[in-house]
Amino acid sequence: MNFNFGREGNGIKAPALALFGADGALLTEAPVDDLTWSDVPAEAKESDDCGEYATVSREATLESDRFPELVGLRFDEYRTGFDESTTVSRYPDGTPNGEVSPLDYEMVDFESFGIPPENIEYGSPIQDARFNAGPLICEDREMHAEARRNVHLTFRGQRTLPAEHYHPFLSDLQPDGDRLIATIGLQTAPRFRRGECLRTAWTASVDLTEPAAMPSTVEIRTLDADGEVSDTQVLDVVTDTPES
Numbered sequence: 001m002n003f004n005f006g007r008e009g010n011g012i013k014a015p016a017l018a019l020f021g022a023d024g025a026l027l028t029e030a031p032v033d034d035l036t037w038s039d040v041p042a043e044a045k046e047s048d049d050c051g052e053y054a055t056v057s058r059e060a061t062l063e064s065d066r067f068p069e070l071v072g073l074r075f076d077e078y079r080t081g082f083d084e085s086t087t088v089s090r091y092p093d094g095t096p097n098g099e100v101s102p103l104d105y106e107m108v109d110f111e112s113f114g115i116p117p118e119n120i121e122y123g124s125p126i127q128d129a130r131f132n133a134g135p136l137i138c139e140d141r142e143m144h145a146e147a148r149r150n151v152h153l154t155f156r157g158q159r160t161l162p163a164e165h166y167h168p169f170l171s172d173l174q175p176d177g178d179r180l181i182a183t184i185g186l187q188t189a190p191r192f193r194r195g196e197c198l199r200t201a202w203t204a205s206v207d208l209t210e211p212a213a214m215p216s217t218v219e220i221r222t223l224d225a226d227g228e229v230s231d232t233q234v235l236d237v238v239t240d241t242p243e244s
Helices: none
Strands: 009-013 016-020 026-031 045-050 050-055 070-074 077-079 087-090 106-109 126-135 144-148 152-160 166-176 178-186 197-208 217-223 228-237
Touching: 126 166, 152 178, 152 217, 152 228, 166 197, 178 197
Parallel strands: 144 228, 178 217
Antiparallel strands: 009 077, 016 026, 016 070, 045 050, 070 087, 087 106, 126 197, 144 152, 152 197, 166 178, 217 228
16 A cells, blocks of 8 residues: 555555455455554655655455455545545456466556446436435435425435445436436445445435426335335425525
8 A cells, every 4th residue: 555645544444355256246355454554664654845655565365266356455444645546456357267367457446336327318307417325324314305596406315235235326317297206226336345234325416407397206216136116205305495
């Protein structure tokens, strides 16, 4: 791990070297010593006019019955400084037919996994939509829909996951009269940050072309891992704009 700008509190807590399958499922992990700035030996730290920096490494041996398409770190918490990223090694060509060396893997940013697809075609009058899924949580989050500035709608909810390598995403968003129908699907990707419960909260934001297009309700259809509707809820849209 490279500390480009050493600072107390930066680093990775409770790290483990981990192997992940092609679907993102955790195959196995082996704990290693903490990778925080305070754990870096004094003799390994260097400094210049820009600040302190260091490079530290950890080793572990792992075995798995399945081929690990991804090799990376699992952790409870991480915090990095400016211009510091966390990467994982990914085998780019699926399951190999012969022997594989570390040189066959490519380094990719771990934050690139679990990002919702961007090729969804939304129905008019939707101008833009964004979806954000949070980490695994144990507490309940209230579902809510709110209109702001007449053309901006946010709605949020939560869902239970069949396994931790599943991530919710907005798979469809279509107007239906005075109702907006949002479909929340599931996709698989590795999860590097640990969580105690198989539940995640999410938030969706929608920009509309005109105030008259603001729906009065949002219908949320939740899909299971097979793509079938497992739950449907309807939220009344609360507005922050007083009626004239």
